[in-house]
Amino acid sequence: MVLSPKLILKQSQQLVMTPQLMQAIKLLQYSNLELTSFVDKELEANPFLERPEAEDSFPASNETTPLEDSQQDRGEDGFDRDLVESQLETSREAVAQNFDSDVASLYPDAAQLPVSTSTLAASKDLMWQAPTHGTITSDSDYNLEAFIADKPSLTEAVMSQANMILSDPIDLLIAQHLCGSLDGNGYLQASVLEISEQLGLTPDAVNFVLERLQRLEPPGLFARSLQECLTLQLKEKNRFDPAIEKLIDNIELLAKHDLQKLKVLCQVDDEDLKDMVCEIKNLDPRPGSHFTHEPLQTVVPDAVVKSDGQLGWRVELNSDALPKVLINQDYYANISKSKRDDEENSYFIERLQTANWLTKALEQRASTILKVCGEIVRQQDQFLSHGVQYLRPLNLKVVAEAIGMHESTVSRVTSNKYLSTPRGIYELKYFFTTAIASSEGGETHSSEAVRDKIKRMIDAESPKKILSDDAIVKALHAEGVDIARRTVAKYREALNIPSSVQRRRQKRSII
Template sequence: MALSAKLQLRQTQSLVMTPQLLQSIRLLQFTNVELERFIDEEVERNPLLERAEPAADDAAEPSRTGEAEPSREAGEDWFGNEADLSAQTISDRFDSSLENLFPDDPGRSECPDPALSTQWKSLGAGSGQGGAGDGFDLEDLAAAPVTLRDHVGEQIAFGFADPRERLIAAELADGLDDAGYLRIDLHEVAERLGADASGVRAVLSRCQSFDPPGLFARDLAECLSIQLRARDRFDPAMRTLIDNLDLLARRDFQQLRRLCGVDEEDLLDMLAEIRGLDPRPGLAFSGGASEAIVADVEVRPASDGGWAVELNADALPRVLVDQSYFALVSGRTRDQAEKDFLGECLQNANWLARSLDQRARTILKVASEIVRQQDAFLAHGVRHLRPLNLKTVADAIGMHESTVSRATANKYILTPRGVFEMRYFFTAAIASSDSGESHSSEAVRDRIRTLIEAETADHILSDDTIVEMLKKEGVDIARRTVAKYREGMNIPSSVRRRREKRALASLRG
């Protein structure tokens, strides 16, 4: 067999993901906080980018260069020729493009459902970021969170005058877990510090008087006892109740009443007081800074009886591409490296503007289709939530499923019924028992919860009974599915519910 070299021509197709394309995909799935952080980083590294001024300033200064906006003929790129770009905000460009796309009604986009109107909300209010030092408010600065160790350390400094006792208290504080419980052995502390065990216990007793009550407890019973002592409610009956927490966990109220020597009314008061205590007092210092949810899309009733879908202005950042500064600097520099740097900055700035606009358009388009599909939910509630998946929305708006998935990830929509994550509206379908329309799994969960909440101590619904009741309502569901939904909602089994309800009923009667 002869071996020889051959030259062949082969044609293949491949998808190449450029860095900018990858970044555009990341922008689509960014949350509001992540997007703001990303834009701040881009503004810091790119001298041609800056935050847009508020709407009032935009009206007074429509263009940073003073030049008129170039005309856009049919088929021309929405941003026009990059060489003719002026420093305009994304909102100005987008509003102008809407006039070309929808000349009859520039504020609304077409939608398959005539009853559904989609609007682009003005980007001016609440989204602008002033320059450095403009509108500075001291109240915008948040104080550093106080940790459990810091909080306890301050009380140790004022609570112990003896340096040896202060050292022992600091060692005990190092043994606290996030819940405020002491997780080290007192004898080990005494041996490590060369102190007397009785002295360590005395220091611990004083530490257990720190605020909030319940710190430095070694178990749940001691934590509750410390809090009851602070309230002057640790009487013999309450002590007996704390010593028998296992009976309380089993809901054996009759046995607790006999042990504590109290009647039904007193036992109910004691149980209410126990529920008012904090079993994990240290967790109040372990939580991070909470961030309020800012809805990306707002839905409100329209005048024509449909729904108006708008992008939230507070969730839409605005940036400026400073063309005048680029022309000024590029005209004075002679170094090729500096020219390349400026050209790259201009390209990245224009790309970011396009990407932000495309992100806003995509989110609005996906949200509009979700509202159209879930019109019955907005009008009548969760019982009318329809089964919906990504493919249905993607086919309706002409996008890929992965794009819809990224556009709905960690995005929130404000409706007349509350704020929901967009993924909430995508639910599995449960077949109908009478060959009718399928039911949403979330609607079925709500029905199961309602049935269980309405049951009485003499009539507890088993999973099989719930299955039969749902089938009468046209829901074809298996028993294991009912059990899975019930456990997912943290609802105990019928045996446990019957025991608890009967115990409470006998306690009150």
Template sequence: MALAPRLDLRQAQSLVMTPQLQQAIKLLQLSNLELTAYVESELERNPLLERDEGSEAAAPVEAEGRDTAEFAASDDLPASGEAPLDYDGYRAETTAPTADDGTDLGLVEAGMSSWEGGGSGGGRGDFEDDDRSLDERFGEVQSLRDHLVAQAQIDISDPGDRLIAWTLIDLLDESGYLIANLDDVAAQLGTNVARVERVLAMLQRLDPPGVAARSLKECLGLQLADRNRLDPAMQALLDNLPMLAARDIPGLLKVCGIDSEDLSDMIREIRALDPKPGLAFAGGTAEPVTPDILMRPLPDGSYFIELNPDTLPRVLINSRYYARVRKSALDRDAKDYLSEQLQSANWLVKALHQRATTVIKVASEIVRQQELFFDKGVQHLRPLILRDIAEAIGMHESTVSRVTTNKFMTTPRGLFELKYFFTSAIQSSEGGAAHSAEAVRYMIKRLIDAESPTEILSDDKIVEILLKDGIDIARRTVAKYRESMKISSSVQRRREKSFKI
């Protein structure tokens, strides 16, 4: 068989990811805050774009639109009356909730990981004039390092000891614990370990109590010593914290040499301590979650859904500036640059407009599908997957997945990530509609919360109760859901509730 070069003509279909399509896909999965940062960078790069700062009410748009691929493949621009992102929301044909009886689904903390109390950070304490707003000046939190350095400058007079103290302060983590080895610190500073330990003891007497500890036991011991409550029985309890976490009450009574009433009082004292004293000095204000979608009930029983206008970027194309500059552009390179920037600006406006309509369309369909959740609570959350939404609105699953990524919606029942409404299905034992996994978790938690100390429900018993309600679930699935909510086993709960820890 002879080998020779030849030319063949073949016809095939393929999807080409153009830069415009990539941009449209990228914008879909950004949250409003991330989108704002992206638009700001485009405003700096493209001279034909300008920020829309108009104060007029936004014009409503219908929650219709082509899929990302279809829109990006089109070369037509929006009509002159279509201002990008200027819409008033979408009204979902659902019924408003009659009562807000939602239950907090916060995880139940296991062991001794749930604590009360904690210190508070100090402020600036001065009245200097600066350019910051009143909210910024009174809202800031002093850092733990600044708080400790200010105290060390007063309490530690020796310059060498003060240098050691500053080194140790820099080695504290955000919870206030010392994460370094004292031998390494001594070698680094060229001193002996005894001196470093002496300075560490000085730091541990500073505010907040428990700071600069090297373990949870030492942290709690420092706080109890500050309260003059570190007696031998309490020290024995601290020496056996794993037994306390396991609720080994008989063992604790034996090692501490006290009765059950005294042990109960000691446990309450420990729970009032702060295991992470440094967190009160975060060094900055915690950023709350900003919703991308706003939802509120209307008097007629429907829901009003819109994108958050406070975080939604609005841009316009400055066509007058483009026309004026193009007339003065003489060379070909300048004209090519203007044409390229105009095309980029047009695609950005189209992509922003398509993103807005797509997000509203997906959110509205989620609200429609989860109507019972908003009416009656989480126990009525229905199973939902991406394919259900994609088929209902005529889009691809990948598009729905990108839209629901990093997007939060504020509702009459609280703030939820869009991904929250997608849960797996658990089949009904009676052949009816399937149950949502999240709703089953809620039912398990409710059953455990209502159990009495004399009738602790085992996983097998919970399976029997759920089966009577038409939920066909395996015992290992109940155990998995219980552990995901950090609910201890029936043996542990029996110890807890019998001793009322």
């Protein structure tokens, strides 16, 4: 065979991943927070993008699934806006009339004023001045949270007490450094030797301040272990005796509910041991957690499921989770009238194309989320009606085939997305569970439903008859679930449920 160069003409098709296509794929996987951040950056960089007015709504957010759409003739919140506005106008007139009558009854000479009382009521000079702190959206809109005193931090609470018991500036410096070494539970994370080396002081000087700080409120702060934290609190209550000291030194036996060994070590009877354990349980193992007040990141659902009576369920997009952008066509029209060079023309054309792409990509993303959520609701309608025990096995392939999309698209849509249901807010991934075969050859069972059955069995077990993993397997087989013992053990550990031996000690203990 002779090797020689040749020219061959070949025709083929292939998908080219353009930057815009890659970005559109990323938009599907973004959570609502990531999407909002991305849109904000585009608004800053693109002069043709703008936010809509408050009354404008995102076009795709008004869509509903084919399950039912009975509110398209109203606003997205389901109210007749014309009726609401007329009622608000009537309410304003009634408030003004009531204000006039109240002023006339209190101040009879008010009728002689050159300005009407209703005008006076609307005057900013007579309005209550809103506080400057907090979030105030208008002159008459008060935020009650602005009037609530801020909760002090752990460092502020400790230093306010330290200033009353320490007067030396060096001691106060050590106290400030010790406060900076506390974790969120109030435990000291650095050793005395490390702190003394950092400050260039002797360990005795640091210990002197540490011993005084350990007497502050709440008791148990600045402890270096759980045993020391409990000891500080017991000393504060004057309940630290040799017997309870022995109990704290062997606190791991209490965690295992090994009460027989504790009685021998502490040299007490059952009644004394019960009192000691009750005393331990009344202590606070995390005294500094009361000062930790980090803002909670609430989950904003991407879609909402509502009951539609006898018609089933209705799925709607959450408009609050969808960033809203519009293309400013007037601005582009004004720019088009002016003369520009080729570089400026190419820039504006590229920006306009990007703006058009973004609006279409957001609409497509919203439409895809709505389709996926609608199919999930159709598959899991029994879960919405009756609970987790009716959750069906479901995978990405079933949903993808039902809506005519690829599995990878469904996987991206269900990542970091949440669905609000009458039973709570769930991540979309929650509805996709593996199937467990039926022992009778019938319909398969969802792994999440089997977990719920195991939990209910263990919660209902008698202290005199603790269910072992083998007993749970037999009970599940009787209900038609074909499951292995190791699978039951795996599900039990995932639910943080101890073994049968540990549960027997807990339920048969004297506590």
